[in-house]
Amino acid sequence: MRTELAVIGAGPAGLAASLAAAARGTRVALVDAATETGGQFYRQPAAGLAAGRPEALHHRWRTWERLRDGLAASSVRVLTDHHVWCVERESGGFTVHALLGPEQEEPAEVHARAVLLATGGYEHxxxxxxxxxxxxxxxxxxxxxxxxxxxxxxxxxxxxxxxxxxxxxxxxxxxxxxxxxxxxxxxxxxxxxxxxxxxxxxxxxxxxxxxxxxxxxxxxxxxxxxxxxxxxxxxxxxxxxxxxxxxxxxxxxxxxxxxxxxxxxxGMLPHTDLAEGIGCGLDGLAVAVDAEQRTDVPGVWAAGESTGIGGAALALAEGHIAGCSAAAFLRGTAPDPAPAALKARTKLSSSAAALDAAYVPPAHWPEQVTDDTVVCRCEEVTAGAVRDALDLGAGDERTVKLLTRAGMGWCQGRMCAAAVAGLAGCPPSPSRRPFARPVPLGVLARQHSQEELS
Ligand SMILES: Cc1cc2nc3c(=O)[nH]c(=O)nc-3n(C[C@H](O)[C@H](O)[C@H](O)COP(=O)(O)OP(=O)(O)OC[C@H]3O[C@@H](n4cnc5c(N)ncnc54)[C@H](O)[C@@H]3O)c2cc1C
The missing domain is CATH 3.50.50.60 (FAD/NAD(P)-binding domain)
Incomplete structure (x- = not known):
């Protein structure tokens, strides 16, 4: 399908961004891997469970109702069950490559003039x-x-x-x-x-x-x-x-x-794979953005926890600001974010930074990790094997990976990279994964043959 703005991630940031952009006349496709919108904070019970009072498990349910009802009344095209594995630059915009459904084998593409990444974070x-x-x-x-x-x-x-x-x-x-x-x-x-x-x-x-x-x-x-x-x-x-x-x-x-x-x-770490794949710069371990939530790649915005861990309210404010900026870019107008969102972002960013500084794992946690403790679960690499690699001269995550296979499995180091870095005594480094999800070779091969035909 073709659209003006592809928003990837339907959590608080992606929902706020989609609504802001659509309200300003932009054609928006909202893409998410989950079967329902809401992201992590507003995760919804599966429809088949027929939950009587889902609000009992949530905070700030009114905000969710406002987002949900706003989305239903808007022109936003919602594409759930779309697992995005890569965003590619093409002339005049971007191609969002996704795999459909639980099997994740059927490919789908969204062509857009601009992309807004609201892919959230994952647990550490x-x-x-x-x-x-x-x-x-x-x-x-x-x-x-x-x-x-x-x-x-x-x-x-x-x-x-x-x-x-x-x-x-x-x-x-x-x-x-x-x-x-x-x-x-x-x-x-x-x-x-x-x-x-x-x-x-x-x-x-x-x-x-x-x-x-x-x-x-x-x-x-x-x-x-x-x-x-x-x-x-x-x-x-x-x-x-x-x-x-x-x-x-x-x-x-x-x-x-x-x-x-x-x-x-x-704690949590930002999802940056898609951003890194398009070439966006990072600020530490998060996607770097300016005051309008623009990344350093023209036509690409980022909001919410992919730009730093800060909670759902901050994600909503950043999403709104990003959506307004993307719409202004596409319409050739000046961005008009709500002053309340700008104020909230300033206030909540400073409390997020304080929480980040206050809540850190105990400095000497590696001392508790015995040699037989598995560190990389996908490849079953133990702390002892990582320490042997360090004794052989490995001084960073990447060299440990080459010597032990830690981080080469299904999760591509998402679970173990920070632990390996901690055992090695070096700071965690950005991931640089070419694909955000595992992709069947058949999908890649078909894409290649289509490119040759065209
Ligand atoms: C497991 C978990 C549980 C949490 N529970 C709480 C809680 O109880 N209370 C609380 O205050 N905070 C909680 N948080 C933090 C809170 O959810 C976040 O602060 C908030 O949701 C951030 O909003 P966001 O829009 O940036 O990202 P998210 O809400 O994380 O939304 C990101 C969305 O992007 C989608 N996505 C990511 N990558 C892809 C891809 N490649 N293709 C397609 N879609 C993609 C995801 O499916 C998700 O829907 C939790 C976080 C996590 C990770």
């Missing part, structure tokens, strides 16, 4: 002994099971790691009837207090979560970490321990908690 999980046991899930994964499948991952859970996402996960599981044995947060209150001024606007939200944790009697273990998950063929419990101010486990503080579920997460 660091390894520890026992983390591959059944019963250990990511914090966002537990949330996705609840919101999308209306199921709980177990009966008694520990929620652990670091970052603000642990709060809705712990309270969400508790409200759904799971006994939450503890919320284990490696960041201490002192670290948060150091960013008090920038986080002042987040206080009411934080107080709300604190009240819910109290109501559900969820014990909070601040400046603690999970050092080991136990079980033979599935999780039966975890050992937690206190951390000192340097981020080292304090000897003698270990204790065991019985649980059948461990929901663990160490």
């Amino acid at each position: 999980v660091l390894p520890f002994p026992g983390w591959t046991l059944p019963g250990v899930v990511t914090a966002g994964g537990a949330q996705a099971m609840l919101k999308g499948g209306l199921v709980v991952p177990g009966r008694r859970a520990v929620v652990a790691g670091t970052g603000p996402l642990l709060l809705p996960v712990a309270t969400g599981l508790a409200a759904a009837g799971v006994e939450v044995a503890a919320l284990v947060e490696s960041t201490g209150p002192g670290r948060l207090a150091r960013h008090g001024l920038a986080l002042a606007g987040k206080l009411p939200e934080g107080a709300g979560y604190a009240a819910r944790l109290l109501r559900h009697r969820v014990p909070v273990l601040a400046r603690h970490t999970v050092v080991r998950a136990h079980g033979d063929d599935r999780l039966t419990g975890v050992t937690v321990a206190a951390l000192d101010t340097a981020g080292r486990v304090r000897p003698g503080t270990e204790r065991q908690l019985v649980c059948d579920t461990l929901a663990v997460g160490h």
Whole structure:
């Protein structure tokens, strides 16, 4: 199909961008891999589950209703179940290459004059002994099971790691009837207090979560970490321990908690594959954008967590600003974003930066990773193998990958790259993956033969 603006990602950023651009007379195609719009924050239960009160699992449901109803009333063409693996420049615009449906084998193309990337982020999980046991899930994964499948991952859970996402996960599981044995947060209150001024606007939200944790009697273990998950063929419990101010486990503080579920997460990382494929520059690990959310590739915008982790409200503001800018570019007019969105972006960016600085995994986490702990799950590479590669002289992720195959499997390092970098003692580097998704060779071959024919 042909359109003026292809928006990739139908989370808060992509929805706000599509609505803003369509309201300004732009023909928009909104493309997403999921079967429903909403992204991670407004993840909807599968239609077949006939959820009676889906709002019970969500915050800010009114905003979702406004987005959903606005989309239904708009001219935006919604293309769900479209897994985009690459965006290619062509004369006069771009081709968005996608694979359709759950099998992801049938190709589809969207030709657009401009592209807006709103592909969000993904979870960052660091390894520890026992983390591959059944019963250990990511914090966002537990949330996705609840919101999308209306199921709980177990009966008694520990929620652990670091970052603000642990709060809705712990309270969400508790409200759904799971006994939450503890919320284990490696960041201490002192670290948060150091960013008090920038986080002042987040206080009411934080107080709300604190009240819910109290109501559900969820014990909070601040400046603690999970050092080991136990079980033979599935999780039966975890050992937690206190951390000192340097981020080292304090000897003698270990204790065991019985649980059948461990929901663990160490923050989020931006999805940048599609942006990098088109040649967009990065700012650290996120897509670099200017004040109008334009990337450094003309005709390409980015918004939401692909440009930095900051939460759903920031994603909405950035999406709106990006949509207005893209529409203005296509119409030859001046961008007219709502002043409230500009104000919200300024305020929320500063609290996002403070949260990012406050919530960091314990500095000495690699010391807890035993040699037999699997680091790269796809290729089953252990921490011992990574350390052998380091002994052989590897000093970065890429050399470790070449020596051990860590990061060469199905997920292409999305799960293990940060862990390998941590074990190697170097900062994580940008991914540089040519395709955002695995692509069947038949699809590539057919595309090649079509190009030769044309
Ligand atoms: C698993 C998970 C659970 C979360 N749970 C919570 C929570 O409970 N509470 C909270 O406050 N915050 C939560 N967050 C964070 C919150 O979801 C984000 O702050 C917010 O959704 C960001 O909005 P976004 O539009 O930038 O991205 P997202 O909402 O992540 O939307 C991105 C969209 O892009 C689509 N996409 C990505 N790549 C492709 C591709 N190649 N092809 C096609 N489509 C693609 C995805 O399917 C997704 O729908 C969660 C995040 C994650 C990852």
